[in-house]
Amino acid sequence: MVQNTKSKGKRSKKPTYTKETYLEWYEMMLRIRRFEERTLMMYGQQKIRGFCHVYIGQEAIAAGMISAIRPADAVVTAYRQHGIGLARGINANEAMAELYGKATGVVRGKGGSMHFFSREKRFFGGNGIVGAQIPIGTGIAFAEKYKGTDNICVTMFGDGAARQGALFEAFNMAMTWTLPVLYICENNGYAMGTSVDRTSNVTDIYKIGSAFDMPSEAVDGMSPESVHEALERASEHVRSGKGPYFLEIKTYRYKGHSVSDPAKYRTKDELEEYKGMDPVKTTEKKIIDGKIATAEEIKAIKDKIKVEIDEAIKFAESSPYPDPADLFDNNYVQKDYPFLQ
Amino acid sequence: MSEEMRRDENVFLMGEEVAEYNGAYKVSKGMLDEFGAKRVIDTPISELGFAGIGVGAAMNGLRPIVEFMTWNFAVLAFDQIVNNAAKTNSQSAGEFFCPIVFRGPSGSAGQLAQQHSQTFESWMANVPGLKVVSCIDPYDSKGLIKAAIRDNDPVCMMEAEVMYGHTGEVPEEEYLVPIGKAAVRREGTDVTLVSFNKLMIPLQQAADELAKENISAEVIDLRTIRPLDHETLIRSVQKTNRIIVVDESWPFAGVSAEIAYVIQKHAFDYLDAPVIRLNAADTSLPYAPTLVEAYLPNVEQIVKAAKEVMYVK
Numbered sequence: 001m002v003q004n005t006k007s008k009g010k011r012s013k014k015p016t017y018t019k020e021t022y023l024e025w026y027e028m029m030l031r032i033r034r035f036e037e038r039t040l041m042m043y044g045q046q047k048i049r050g051f052c053h054v055y056i057g058q059e060a061i062a063a064g065m066i067s068a069i070r071p072a073d074a075v076v077t078a079y080r081q082h083g084i085g086l087a088r089g090i091n092a093n094e095a096m097a098e099l100y101g102k103a104t105g106v107v108r109g110k111g112g113s114m115h116f117f118s119r120e121k122r123f124f125g126g127n128g129i130v131g132a133q134i135p136i137g138t139g140i141a142f143a144e145k146y147k148g149t150d151n152i153c154v155t156m157f158g159d160g161a162a163r164q165g166a167l168f169e170a171f172n173m174a175m176t177w178t179l180p181v182l183y184i185c186e187n188n189g190y191a192m193g194t195s196v197d198r199t200s201n202v203t204d205i206y207k208i209g210s211a212f213d214m215p216s217e218a219v220d221g222m223s224p225e226s227v228h229e230a231l232e233r234a235s236e237h238v239r240s241g242k243g244p245y246f247l248e249i250k251t252y253r254y255k256g257h258s259v260s261d262p263a264k265y266r267t268k269d270e271l272e273e274y275k276g277m278d279p280v281k282t283t284e285k286k287i288i289d290g291k292i293a294t295a296e297e298i299k300a301i302k303d304k305i306k307v308e309i310d311e312a313i314k315f316a317e318s319s320p321y322p323d324p325a326d327l328f329d330n331n332y333v334q335k336d337y338p339f340l341q
Numbered sequence: 342m343s344e345e346m347r348r349d350e351n352v353f354l355m356g357e358e359v360a361e362y363n364g365a366y367k368v369s370k371g372m373l374d375e376f377g378a379k380r381v382i383d384t385p386i387s388e389l390g391f392a393g394i395g396v397g398a399a400m401n402g403l404r405p406i407v408e409f410m411t412w413n414f415a416v417l418a419f420d421q422i423v424n425n426a427a428k429t430n431s432q433s434a435g436e437f438f439c440p441i442v443f444r445g446p447s448g449s450a451g452q453l454a455q456q457h458s459q460t461f462e463s464w465m466a467n468v469p470g471l472k473v474v475s476c477i478d479p480y481d482s483k484g485l486i487k488a489a490i491r492d493n494d495p496v497c498m499m500e501a502e503v504m505y506g507h508t509g510e511v512p513e514e515e516y517l518v519p520i521g522k523a524a525v526r527r528e529g530t531d532v533t534l535v536s537f538n539k540l541m542i543p544l545q546q547a548a549d550e551l552a553k554e555n556i557s558a559e560v561i562d563l564r565t566i567r568p569l570d571h572e573t574l575i576r577s578v579q580k581t582n583r584i585i586v587v588d589e590s591w592p593f594a595g596v597s598a599e600i601a602y603v604i605q606k607h608a609f610d611y612l613d614a615p616v617i618r619l620n621a622a623d624t625s626l627p628y629a630p631t632l633v634e635a636y637l638p639n640v641e642q643i644v645k646a647a648k649e650v651m652y653v654k
Contacts, residue, residue: 139399142394338568
C-alpha cells in the first residue's frame with residue numbers, strides 16, 4: 001500500500017557541496033515551509049479562499065531544482081505550485097498577496113493559489129487541470145528549439161497526472177522531435193486520495209519513459225543533494241540537444257491534498273516515517289553536524305525568514321483588492337474588445 | 342498562411358497530414374516544399390497533445406497555426422483550447438498571452454454521419470478569451486486568416502470541407518479582413534437574411550428566388566461569430582424591419598439564439614415580425630441521404646420564412 005517505501009530512488013553519492021549551496025537550499029526550503037505554514041493558518045482564518053494545495057514535505061525538490069538549472073530556463077508546473085514559484089524567485093510578498101486575492105499579487109489577484117506566473121522569472125504557471133501543463137511545457141521547449149536557444153523547459157507534474165493521456169501524447173512528440181524538455185514527476189504517493197498503486201499496475205512511474213525510449217530514473221526527493229545531482233545530470237543531457245529526460249522524484253506531502261482534505265486514506269506511521277526524513281530538519285542537522293555552518297548562522301537564516309514571512313502577511317493584509325472594473329482586463333490582448341454587457 | 346509565414350518567421354503550421362501529404366484537404370499544398378519540415382510539421386494523431394504544444398509555443402513567443410482535420414476531432418483538444426489558450430491571458434494577468442490559430446472544417450459535409458458532422462461555432466463562441474471566425478468566401482478567407490495569424494489573441498477559424506473547392510477572385514496583393522466585422526453581401530430593403538459559413542450559399546440562392554417575386558432581401562455574412570458585429574445587424578433591421586437567421590448550429594443556445602436576443606434588445610421597435618431562425622435539426626446527423634437533407638435548412642425553407650415575415654403567400 002505504501003508504494004514509496006519500496007523504492008526511495010537514487011540517493012546522492014556526492015559527499016559535499018559548498019557552504020553557500022547548503023545555506024541556499026536550507027534558506028529556500030525554510031522559506032517555503034514557513035510560507036506554507038502561514039498559508040494554512042490564514043486559510044483557517046478565511047483570509048485565503050478557493051482551492052489551496054500546500055507544498056510542505058516536498059521542499060527539497062524546489063530547492064534542489066533551482067540550484068541545478070539556469071534563470072533563462074523555463075519552468076511550468078501544476079497547481080501545488082507555491083513552493084516552485086517562490087524557488088523561481090517570486091517574492092513572498094507578491095506570492096502571499098496573490099493568495100489573499102490582492103491587487104499587489106504576482107498576477108494581481110487574478111490567479112490565486114493555483115496560478116502564479118512570471119514572464120521575468122520564466123515561470124509559466126501554475127496550471128489547474130491535472131496534466132495539461134505536460135503538453136504546454138513540451139510546447140515551451142518546442143519554441144526554445146525553434147528559436148535555436150540552449151534553454152530547456154522543466155515540466156513538472158504529480159503522480160496523478162502521470163495517468164493522463166496528455167502525458168503519453170506529449171512524451172511521444174517530445175522524443176520524436178528531440179525537444180529540450182526535462183519532465184519531472186513529483187510522486188508524493190497520492191493522486192488526491194488515491195495511492196499510486198491503485199491507479200496503475202506500473203507503480204514505478206519513471207518506467208513510463210521506457211515506452212518512448214526516454215532516459216528515465218527515480219530520485220530521492222527528500223534530499224536537495226539528490227534532486228540537484230539528478231537535475232544537473234538530466235539538464236545537461238537535455239541542454240546538449242539529446243532530447244527529453246524523465247525524473248520521477250519520490251517525495252511526500254505532509255498535509256492533505258488540499259486544505260479541505262483530512263488525509264484519512266493513509267496511516268499515521270507512514271506520515272511519521274516521512275517526517276523522520278524531513279528535508280528541512282535533515283539539512284539543518286547535516287549543516288550543523290558537518291560543521292558546514294554554525295548554529296548562529298542557521299539562527300540568522302531562521303530570523304530572516306520569520307521577518308520575511310511576517311512582512312508578507314502584513315503586505316498582503318494591507319494591500320487593496322482589485323478594482324471591480326478590472327474584471328474585463330486581460331481577457332483579450334485587444335484593448336477595445338466589445339464584451340457583451 | 343504562406344504569405345504570413347514569409348512575413349514572420351515565428352509563424353508555423355502543425356497538424357495531421359499537413360506536410361508530406363500536403364494537407365488532408367490539400368489546404369497546405371506546397372508549403373512543406375517552400376518552408377521545410379521545421380515550419381510545416383506533421384503530427385501524430387494526438388489532438389490534445391499537439392494543441393497543447395501549440396499553446397506552450399505561443400506562450401513562449403511563437404505564432405502557431407494548429408490545423409485540425411475537422412473540428413470534430415478538436416473535441417479531444419478542448420482542454421487545451423478552452424482551459425489554456427482562452428485563459429492564459431486572464432490567469433496570468435497578462436504576463437503571458439496566446440497568439441495561436443486553431444483551424445479546420447466545421448459543420449456537416451454530406452453523409453459523414455453523427456461524429457463527423459457537427460458545427461462548432463457556437464461552442465467556441467461561448468468562451469471568453471477566444472475569437473471565432475467562420476467564412477467560406479475565398480477573398481475574405483485569405484484576409485481573415487492573415488488577420489487571425491497576426492492577432493495576439495487565440496482565434497478559432499471555422500472552414501468547410503465541401504467548400505475547399507469553392508472558387509472566387511483572390512488578389513495576389515496584401516490585404517486583411519478585420520475580425521469582428523460582418524459583410525453585407527447584397528443590399529436589400531424588405532428582409533434581412535443572415536448566416537455564415539457554407540449556408541451562405543442557400544442564403545444567396547434564396548435571395549435570388551425572392552428577387553423574382555419582387556422581395557428585396559439584404560444578405561449578411563457574419564464572417565466573425567465572436568465578437569459578433571451587432572452594428573451591421575441592427576442597422577440592417579432598422580432598414581428592413583425583418584430578420585431571418587440561418588444557422589447550422591443546433592438551435593439550443595446557438596448563434597441564432599444570440600442574434601435573436603441582440604435584435605429584440607436593440608431593434609425591438611423596428612421589428613414588424615418576429616425574428617425567425619432556421620437551424621440544423623435538434624438531432625444528431627444520421628447517414629442516409631434523405632436524413633441529411635431533412636437535417637439542414639434549405640432554400641425553400643428560407644424563401645418560405647421570408648414570405649412569412651413579409652406576410653405574403
